[in-house]
Amino acid sequence: MKEIIIATKNAGKAREFAALFAKRGIEVKSLLDFPDVPDVEETGSTFAENAKLKAEAVCQRLQRPVIADDSGLAVDALGGRPGVHSARYAGEDKNDARNIAKLLHELDGVPMEKRTARFHCALAVAIPGRPTVIVEATCDGYIAEAPRGEGGFGYDPVFYLPERGKTMAEFSPEEKNAISHRAKALAKLNEQWDEIMAEKGRTE
Ligand SMILES: O=P(O)(O)OP(=O)(O)OP(=O)(O)OC[C@H]1O[C@@H](n2cnc3c(O)ncnc32)[C@H](O)[C@@H]1O
Numbered sequence: 221m222k223e224i225i226i227a228t229k230n231a232g233k234a235r236e237f238a239a240l241f242a243k244r245g246i247e248v249k250s251l252l253d254f255p256d257v258p259d260v261e262e263t264g265s266t267f268a269e270n271a272k273l274k275a276e277a278v279c280q281r282l283q284r285p286v287i288a289d290d291s292g293l294a295v296d297a298l299g300g301r302p303g304v305h306s307a308r309y310a311g312e313d314k315n316d317a318r319n320i321a322k323l324l325h326e327l328d329g330v331p332m333e334k335r336t337a338r339f340h341c342a343l344a345v346a347i348p349g350r351p352t353v354i355v356e357a358t359c360d361g362y363i364a365e366a367p368r369g370e371g372g373f374g375y376d377p378v379f380y381l382p383e384r385g386k387t388m389a390e391f392s393p394e395e396k397n398a399i400s401h402r403a404k405a406l407a408k409l410n411e412q413w414d415e416i417m418a419e420k421g422r423t424e
């Protein structure tokens with residue numbers, strides 16, 4: 221296979237998938253390339269449910285193999301919030317800067333050792349006529365007291381990895397793709413990739 225569709229309108233995610241799949245010589249298309257595909261409502265209560273909803277809706281529409289990513293940030297001191305609501309934490313417009321400002325406000329006064337958090341990533345692969353495959357992975361860190369760095373997207377400027385002494389937004393794309401929740405989930409998918417794609421070959 222030379223091309224895969226990622227069911228996302230998030231340019232940051234699309235960029236990371238493009239780099240991760242480039243190693244395999246596979247070109248990534250996102251929903252930014254298919255503007256007519258309508259938004260899928262994320263009504264699930266877990267990352268896995270939402271990834272499945274997005275992958276199956278777009279697969280149904282395009283009749284092609286599709287991967288969807290549902291991801292987010294779970295902060296221990298906030299009982300796991302923003303969780304599945306990470307994208308719209310500060311409002312419907314999905315504004316990264318406002319989401320970060322709200323998060324920092326909610327954690328005001330919480331000491332560093334209690335600012336533990338993890339990024340979650342659920343990936344769902346939907347192929348016409350086949351059961352959907354789902355994998356999940358996480359990446360542990362801390363919520364910094366102020367944003368730092370220009371790279372990545374979303375909550376990366378406040379996601380601090382003490383072992384590197386940097387926020388994820390201070391990582392190069394290669395560094396982030398070596399350790400991120402998304403890269404780890406994709407590595408899990410990779411283990412099943414040949415099997416998934418072999419089945420696909422038979423249905424073509
Ligand atoms: O649903 P799609 O179209 O894929 O795009 P989205 O941006 O709405 O994506 P999600 O519903 O999965 O919400 C993910 C939220 O978690 C954030 N997020 C996910 N992965 C991240 C990462 O690697 N670094 C920083 N923030 C991330 C992201 O900014 C969003 O606020």
Ligand SMILES: [Mg+2]
Nearest residue numbers: 230262290307
């Ligand atoms: Mg979304």
